[in-house]
Amino acid sequence: MSRYETVLRSRTREVVIGGSGPFCVIGERINPTGRKLFAEELRSGDLSRVGADAVTQVAAGADMLDVNAGIPLVDEPQLLQAMLRAAQDAVEAPICIDSSVVEALEAGLSVYEGKALVNSVTAEDDRLELILPLVARHGAAVVGLANDETGIPATAHERLRHVRKIVAAAADFGIGPEDVVIDPLAMTVGADTEAVTVTLETISLIASELGVNMCLGASNVSFGLPQRHALNAAFLPMAMAAGLTSAIMSTAEVCVQAVRAADLLLGHDPWGASWIAAHRARVAAEQTAAQQAPAAAP
Amino acid sequence: MSRYETVLRSRTREVVIGGSGPFCVIGERINPTGRKLFAEELRSGDLSRVGADAVTQVAAGADMLDVNAGIPLVDEPQLLQAMLRAAQDAVEAPICIDSSVVEALEAGLSVYEGKALVNSVTAEDDRLELILPLVARHGAAVVGLANDETGIPATAHERLRHVRKIVAAAADFGIGPEDVVIDPLAMTVGADTEAVTVTLETISLIASELGVNMCLGASNVSFGLPQRHALNAAFLPMAMAAGLTSAIMSTAEVCVQAVRAADLLLGHDPWGASWIAAHRARVAAEQTAAQQAPAAAP
Numbered sequence: 001m002s003r004y005e006t007v008l009r010s011r012t013r014e015v016v017i018g019g020s021g022p023f024c025v026i027g028e029r030i031n032p033t034g035r036k037l038f039a040e041e042l043r044s045g046d047l048s049r050v051g052a053d054a055v056t057q058v059a060a061g062a063d064m065l066d067v068n069a070g071i072p073l074v075d076e077p078q079l080l081q082a083m084l085r086a087a088q089d090a091v092e093a094p095i096c097i098d099s100s101v102v103e104a105l106e107a108g109l110s111v112y113e114g115k116a117l118v119n120s121v122t123a124e125d126d127r128l129e130l131i132l133p134l135v136a137r138h139g140a141a142v143v144g145l146a147n148d149e150t151g152i153p154a155t156a157h158e159r160l161r162h163v164r165k166i167v168a169a170a171a172d173f174g175i176g177p178e179d180v181v182i183d184p185l186a187m188t189v190g191a192d193t194e195a196v197t198v199t200l201e202t203i204s205l206i207a208s209e210l211g212v213n214m215c216l217g218a219s220n221v222s223f224g225l226p227q228r229h230a231l232n233a234a235f236l237p238m239a240m241a242a243g244l245t246s247a248i249m250s251t252a253e254v255c256v257q258a259v260r261a262a263d264l265l266l267g268h269d270p271w272g273a274s275w276i277a278a279h280r281a282r283v284a285a286e287q288t289a290a291q292q293a294p295a296a297a298p
Numbered sequence: 299m300s301r302y303e304t305v306l307r308s309r310t311r312e313v314v315i316g317g318s319g320p321f322c323v324i325g326e327r328i329n330p331t332g333r334k335l336f337a338e339e340l341r342s343g344d345l346s347r348v349g350a351d352a353v354t355q356v357a358a359g360a361d362m363l364d365v366n367a368g369i370p371l372v373d374e375p376q377l378l379q380a381m382l383r384a385a386q387d388a389v390e391a392p393i394c395i396d397s398s399v400v401e402a403l404e405a406g407l408s409v410y411e412g413k414a415l416v417n418s419v420t421a422e423d424d425r426l427e428l429i430l431p432l433v434a435r436h437g438a439a440v441v442g443l444a445n446d447e448t449g450i451p452a453t454a455h456e457r458l459r460h461v462r463k464i465v466a467a468a469a470d471f472g473i474g475p476e477d478v479v480i481d482p483l484a485m486t487v488g489a490d491t492e493a494v495t496v497t498l499e500t501i502s503l504i505a506s507e508l509g510v511n512m513c514l515g516a517s518n519v520s521f522g523l524p525q526r527h528a529l530n531a532a533f534l535p536m537a538m539a540a541g542l543t544s545a546i547m548s549t550a551e552v553c554v555q556a557v558r559a560a561d562l563l564l565g566h567d568p569w570g571a572s573w574i575a576a577h578r579a580r581v582a583a584e585q586t587a588a589q590q591a592p593a594a595a596p
Contacts, residue, residue, distance in 0.1 A: 193565040200539055221563065225570055226577040227555075234535040234559035241498055241536040257525075261532035265519065267491040272523055279524040 002245050003211030004178035006141050008064060008094040009114035015063050015094050017181060017246045018213040022263045022274065023236075024064060024246035025256060026096050026117075027057030028219060030087060031068035039071050042079060050083050051090035058091045060251035061260070065091065066119065067108075068098035077107035084111050096143070096215075096248065102130050109138040116140045117215075119248075120183060123148040123162035132173040141179040142170065143215055146202065152185055156201035159184060163206055177212050181246065186216045186235075188223040196221055196235065200242045207243025218249040233258035240266060300543050301509030302476035304439050306362060306392040307412035313361050313392050315479060315544045316511040320561045320572065321534075322362060322544035323554060324394050324415075325355030326517060328385060329366035337369050340377060348381050349388035356389045358549035359558070363389065364417065365406075366396035375405035382409050394441070394513075394546065400428050407436040414438045415513075417546075418481060421446040421460035430471040439477040440468065441513055444500065450483055454499035457482060461504055475510050479544065484514045484533075486521040494519055494533065498540045505541025516547040527552050535560035 002018035009015075017024040030053050032039035038049055054065055067087050069080035080099060087095060097108040098119040105118055120143035121131040135142040144166035146152075146159035153159045163182050170180045184202040187195040199216070206214060216239070222231035233254045236247060240262045249255055260278065263269040300316035307313075315322040328351050330337035336347055352363055365385050367378035378397060385393060395406040396417040403416055418441035419429040433440040442464035444450075444457035451457045461480050468478045482500040485493040497519075501512060514537070520529035531552045534545065538560040547553055558576065561567040 189563055189565075190570060193568050196563040197565055225562075226574060227559075230555050231559045231563065231573075233531070234556045235563055237532040237536045238539040238560065238563065241539060257528050258532050261525075261529045262536065264523075265487055265494040265529065265533055265536065267487075267495055270491050272488060275529075276524060 002207065002213050002243065004213055006117075006178055006181055006213045007115065008117050008141060010092050010094040011088065011113045013092040013094060017215070020268065022268045023240055023244075023259050024215075025062050025251065025259055026064040026066050026215065026246055026248045027053075027060075027062035027093075027251050028066055028217070028248045029053045029057055029251070030065055030083065031098065032071050033068065042069070042083070043071060043074060047082055047086045050086040054087045054090040054093070057251045058093050060253070061256035062093060062251050064094050064096055064117070064246075066096040066098050066248045069104065070099065070101075076101050076104040080104045080108045081111045084108050088113060098248075102134070105131065106134055109134065109140060112138075117143060117181065119143040119215075120145050121166065123165045128166065128169045132170055132175060135170075135179075136173045136175050141181060142175065143181050143183050144170070145183045146185050152187065154198065156198055156205050159202045160205045160209065163210065163212075167210060167212060177210065181213045181215045182206055182210075183216050184214055184244075186218060186220045186239075188225075189221055189231075190224040196238070200238060203239055203242040203244050213245045214243065215246040215248065216244065218247040218255075229254050237262035237265070300505065300511050300541065302511060304415075304476055304479055304511045305413065306415050306439060308386065308390050308392045309411045311390040311392065315513070318566065320566045321538055321542075321557050322513075323360050323549065323557055324362040324364050324513065324544055324546045325351075325358075325360035325391075325549050326364055326515070326546045327351045327355055327549070328363060328381065329396065330369050331366065340367070340381070341369060341372060345380055345384045348384040352385045352388040352391070355549045356391050358551070359554040360391060360549050362392050362394055362415070362544075364394040364396050364546045367402065368397065368399075374399050374402040378402045378406045379409045382406050386411060396546075400432070403429065404432055407432065407438060410436075415441060415479065417441040417513075418443050419464065421463045426464065426467040430468055430473060433468075433477075434471045434473050439479060440473065441479050441481050442468070443481045444483050450485065452496065454496055454503050457500045458503050458507065461508065461510075465508060465510060475508070479511045479513045480504055480508075481514050482512055482542075484516060484518045484537075486523075487519055487529075488522040494536070498536060501537055501540040501542050511543045512541065513544040513546060514542065516545040516553075531556035535563070538564060 005019040006017040096117040096119050118135050118140050122145045146162045186199045189195045221235045222228035229252045264272045264275045303317040304315040394415040394417050416433050416438050420443045444460045484497045487493045519533045520526035527550045534556050562570045562573045
């Protein structure tokens with residue numbers, strides 16, 4: 001359980017990260033990185049997949065959506081605005097505006113209707129001084145990455161030092177700890193067998209010392225390995241037990257189900273009410289499909 | 299990583315719980331509790347299912363097998379002996395001899411060939427004094443349950459007190475900490491929303507203070523809830539991250555895969571060698587099946 005509630009809003013819907021509530025699933029899919037066809041479509045001005053991916057991910061259980069427009073040599077501020085408009089028109093879920101380009105974050109915030117999660121700032125002085133005033137001015141919340149210009153620290157205690165700096169800097173700009181969501185950084189275990197252990201230790205330290213909400217890119221852990229969904233599905237409950245309260249992640253059924261199972265196990269779904277309701281809905285859908293199948297046959 | 303290695307042996311095979319090695323999956327299935335047909339077969343002297351269940355569970359990834367003969371009004375020592383003989387004849391995996399009846403444990407140990415895991419003793423004085431000498435005499439290892447005659451403690455610290463007592467009593471009988479495997483007790487989350495949280499805290503405390511190996515009945519957590527395998531598959535990685543080194547559990551694919559994924563994530567499968575090998579074997583088996591399918595068609 002985190003000490004704070006981070007409230008995000010779309011035009012019509014409010015989502016809370018943390019407190020005693022369930023984990024916040026942030027769909028990772030609206031991101032052209034590693035998606036060649038999607039990148040080509042976006043480059044040519046075809047945004048149809050943005051809305052489609054938004055609808056699919058929300059149907060699969062996403063509470064929020066990450067939107068990223070990072071394509072080399074495009075006008076990222078303009079593209080991000082167009083993608084945010086398309087996503088907002090398609091679904092009610094609040095959005096995590098994802099860019100490393102300050103101008104793109106600014107352009108995105110200017111078209112976002114609600115309270116966005118801005119992804120991200122690091123512990124680098126110049127980034128903090130550029131991005132935090134922007135977040136404060138728009139009344140948004142911000143993701144803070146536990147690294148600085150020297151790279152990603154190898155130990156949990158070094159990462160914690162960056163986190164303290166980000167939380168303090170945010171306070172200086174009038175952003176309270178409830179609106180700082182820390183990314184403890186998940187690296188791939190295929191490149192470093194200690195990667196996940198360090199991430200879990202970082203999560204535990206942040207939870208016990210600061211109690212702020214946390215969000216990480218969960219799919220990173222399995223990069224380069226086979227059966228990635230199964231690895232991600234095992235990683236998420238571990239990270240949740242350590243104190244993680246949200247993730248930018250795949251909405252593959254096995255991953256979302258692992259999160260909802262962990263919610264129940266950790267007491268964030270009292271008496272399994274949501275778990276049992278989801279099970280009943282699935283059984284009902286299967287029965288409907290089974291009844292319709294023979295009638296649909298020629 | 300636990301501080302000790304618990305070595306178990308069958309006639310021909312050695313299995314290690316703990317150290318830096320992978321998690322030890324102990325198949326739960328050879329147990330008549332809640333299996334009406336199996337109980338009837340055993341009662342009538344038909345032991346065919348013991349061997350079949352042993353083979354199936356080992357094929358599904360079990361490193362060891364639990365064998366329990368607890369049927370009301372049967373001669374449990376005699377039945378347990380027969381079941382142990384059948385299981386030993388069917389597979390090479392070492393066995394966890396499971397009974398609450400001291401005479402049955404004694405009878406089981408007398409026919410077991412190798413170094414067994416005796417399941418279990420509690421922190422009750424009379425149980426410790428009856429069972430530990432038996433374990434010592436047979437050179438076996440023992441599962442110690444973190445409860446006493448007053449029931450299962452609600453808090454992790456109270457459970458730890460029982461664990462300290464068991465480890466100390468074992469030492470008095472010449473059984474070192476490497477041969478004491480503690481059951482931190484997993485209760486169903488359907489009856490108590492704090493159940494899993496307390497179990498995870500107990501595991502962490504035992505791991506940091508005593509460093510002994512641990513084993514629990516993982517399927518208990520999901521009792522009475524739908525989609526039990528999915529809940530168990532989310533629970534196991536959490537418990538492993540906290541320090542659990544073995545479990546008596548279902549060998550359903552989703553559960554075993556969650557354990558092997560967690561092994562990789564926690565650095566107990568360096569560079570994913572086992573994970574990748576299992577993936578390749580699965581792909582090869584699927585290809586073989588696909589090639590044979592058309593030929594088998596009429």
